[in-house]
Amino acid sequence: MSEHDDGRIGIVAALVRSTFLVNAVYTESAREYGLTMQQGQLLCVLMTRPYGMSELGAVLRLAKSSLTGLVDRTERNGLVQREPDPRDTRAVRVSLTPRGRDLAEEFYPETCRRIEALPAELDASEQEALAALLGRVVLDNEVPVVFPGPGEGGSTARGS
Amino acid sequence: MSEHDDGRIGIVAALVRSTFLVNAVYTESAREYGLTMQQGQLLCVLMTRPYGMSELGAVLRLAKSSLTGLVDRTERNGLVQREPDPRDTRAVRVSLTPRGRDLAEEFYPETCRRIEALPAELDASEQEALAALLGRVVLDNEVPVVFPGPGEGGSTARGS
DNA sequence: CACGGGTAGTTCGTCACACGAACTATCAGG
DNA sequence: CCTGATAGTTCGTGTGACGAACTACCCGTG
Numbered sequence: 001m002s003e004h005d006d007g008r009i010g011i012v013a014a015l016v017r018s019t020f021l022v023n024a025v026y027t028e029s030a031r032e033y034g035l036t037m038q039q040g041q042l043l044c045v046l047m048t049r050p051y052g053m054s055e056l057g058a059v060l061r062l063a064k065s066s067l068t069g070l071v072d073r074t075e076r077n078g079l080v081q082r083e084p085d086p087r088d089t090r091a092v093r094v095s096l097t098p099r100g101r102d103l104a105e106e107f108y109p110e111t112c113r114r115i116e117a118l119p120a121e122l123d124a125s126e127q128e129a130l131a132a133l134l135g136r137v138v139l140d141n142e143v144p145v146v147f148p149g150p151g152e153g154g155s156t157a158r159g160s
Numbered sequence: 161m162s163e164h165d166d167g168r169i170g171i172v173a174a175l176v177r178s179t180f181l182v183n184a185v186y187t188e189s190a191r192e193y194g195l196t197m198q199q200g201q202l203l204c205v206l207m208t209r210p211y212g213m214s215e216l217g218a219v220l221r222l223a224k225s226s227l228t229g230l231v232d233r234t235e236r237n238g239l240v241q242r243e244p245d246p247r248d249t250r251a252v253r254v255s256l257t258p259r260g261r262d263l264a265e266e267f268y269p270e271t272c273r274r275i276e277a278l279p280a281e282l283d284a285s286e287q288e289a290l291a292a293l294l295g296r297v298v299l300d301n302e303v304p305v306v307f308p309g310p311g312e313g314g315s316t317a318r319g320s
Numbered sequence: 321c322a323c324g325g326g327t328a329g330t331t332c333g334t335c336a337c338a339c340g341a342a343c344t345a346t347c348a349g350g
Numbered sequence: 351c352c353t354g355a356t357a358g359t360t361c362g363t364g365t366g367a368c369g370a371a372c373t374a375c376c377c378g379t380g
Contacts, residue, residue, distance in 0.1 A: 007299050009309050011287050012275045014294035015182050016307035021298055022179040024221055036336065053358060061184055066338045068359055073336070090346045090357040115172045121300040122293065127171050130293040133279075133286060134174035138181055139167050140281040147176035149169050196365065213329060226367045228330055233365070250328040250375045327376070337366075347356070 022115060029111040033103060039074045040111070041146060043096065043104040046080060048148055050095035059144040079103060108148075182275060189271040193263060199234045200271070201306060203256065203264040206240060208308055210255035219304040239263060268308075 009017075023037070030040035038060075045051065045059055057067045071094055074080045079100035085091035096104060119127050169177075183197070190200035198220075205211065205219055217227045231254055234240045239260035245251035256264060279287050 007295065009291065009295045009298075011279060011291035011294075012272045013307050013309045014291045014298060015178070015275050015278065016186070017298040017303045017305075018175070018294045019179045019182040019186075020306045021301055021303045022175050023183070026176070026179075038337070054356080062337095063339055064358065065340075065360080069337070072359095085357095088347075088357075090344095092358075112172045115175050118175065118301055119171060119293075119297045122296065126293060129289060130297075131169065131171035131174045133282065133290040133293070134171075134178045135167065135169045136282065137279045137290075138169075138174060138177040141181055141278055143177045143181045145177075146180045147173050149173045198366070214327080222366095223368055224329065225331080225369075229366070232330095245328095248328075248376070250373095252329075321380100323378105323380090325376105325378090328374085329372100330374100331372075332370090334368085335366100336368105337364105339363085339365105341361090343358100343360070345357085345359100347354105349353090349355100350351100 021118065025114050025118065026111060029114050030107065033107045033110075034077075035103075035107065038070055039077070039079070040107055042070060042074055043079060043100060044108055044147055045145070046094065046096050046100070047104050047108060048145075050083075050093040052085065052091050052093060054091075056094060059146060061144070074100075181278065185274050185278065186271060189274050190267065193267045193270075194237075195263075195267065198230055199237070199239070200267055202230060202234055203239060203260060204268055204307055205305075206254065206256045206260070207264050207268060208305075210243075210253040212245065212251050212253060214251075216254060219306060221304070234260075 026040065027037045030037050033040070035043070041060065042056070045056065051059070053064065053067055053071070056062075056071075057064050060067065060070075062070065071080060071082070075082065078097055080094055081097050081100075082092040082094055085093050119130060122130065186200065187197045190197050193200070195203070201220065202216075205216065211219070213224065213227055213231070216222075216231075217224050220227065220230075222230065231240060231242065235242065238257055240254055241257050241260075242252040242254055245253050279290060282290065
């Protein structure tokens with residue numbers, strides 16, 4: 001109820017405005033790599049491993065027809081590819097192409113840097129506290145892993 | 161592989177995923193009122209006072225041609241109106257129609273409720289801490305008032 | 321006063337995004 | 351086999367975002 005005598009705002013406004021901020025930064029970063037935010041997100045998700053279309057739809061919270069379009073466009077740009085799923089003739093596995101992986105491995109850390117810069121005015125313990133609190137919020141609300149944590153991105157789960 | 165043995169995530173992932181979450185909630189809420197997220201945002205901004213197009217572009221971070229389209233569509237839905245600016249023949253003032261205000265006054269608090277529910281598992285002091293930390297982040301990064309704080313919505317025009 | 325540069329918005333063409341409904345093809349259980 | 355569920359695609363529609371080009375107007379300067 002008491003909000004901004006000294007710049008203090010409610011938790012709702014704080015969440016909405018920080019969302020607006022992160023959206024803008026993410027979009028801007030993607031733009032500079034020739035990506036849209038959605039395509040950037042797709043690449044980030046696929047960094048860890050290939051996904052089926054339905055699975056991707058669940059992670060990105062998209063209707064299946066929306067996802068077909070997104071993968072179509074990203075595939076047309078040469079960043080992802082569809083492969084038949086050996087276990088199920090109906091299904092496809094979407095994975096990064098070499099070019100897509102290269103791009104993701106530039107885009108992802110650069111975007112991390114930019115997001116990381118947003119709370120730069122907070123000291124280390126405050127940043128940790130923020131991460132912990134927000135982390136609990138996303139955990140409590142079962143947010144899909146739409147952005148891998150550090151260490152999950154580049155080197156760990158890859159080879160084939 | 162270093163971070164989430166116990167659910168802890170880095171600050172970047174926390175920010176990105178919470179953004180994803182709030183986006184989804186906001187979009188969903190708007191959808192139920194027959195709005196898109198952008199139109200809902202427009203209504204929320206206009207709740208406090210009328211804006212000029214350029215001004216709106218700055219707040220919503222949209223190119224002017226994008227804004228023309230958004231206002232066009234929202235106007236077609238009968239929620240906002242363009243009025244000539246008495247001070248400047250070139251300019252227009254965009255304001256809520258009565259119907260737009262009614263809708264905003266349903267949409268805004270309902271969306272607040274939903275956003276507020278996200279950190280419900282945090283206790284009061286934790287919520288306060290989160291609001292304070294996030295509030296500083298948005299302040300440091302000069303995020304426009306894209307979502308009014310409580311009390312700024314109806315008639316109490318509390319400046320800057 | 322005229323002129324010229326800046327400002328306010330719109331128009332136009334283009335592409336991305338998101339959805340639902342209808343569709344094809346395959347899987348799996350009986 | 352049949353039948354119902356599952357995996358994806360296609361199609362049509364509306365929204366969203368942008369840059370470039372345009373009109374109309376403001377205002378300071380000469």
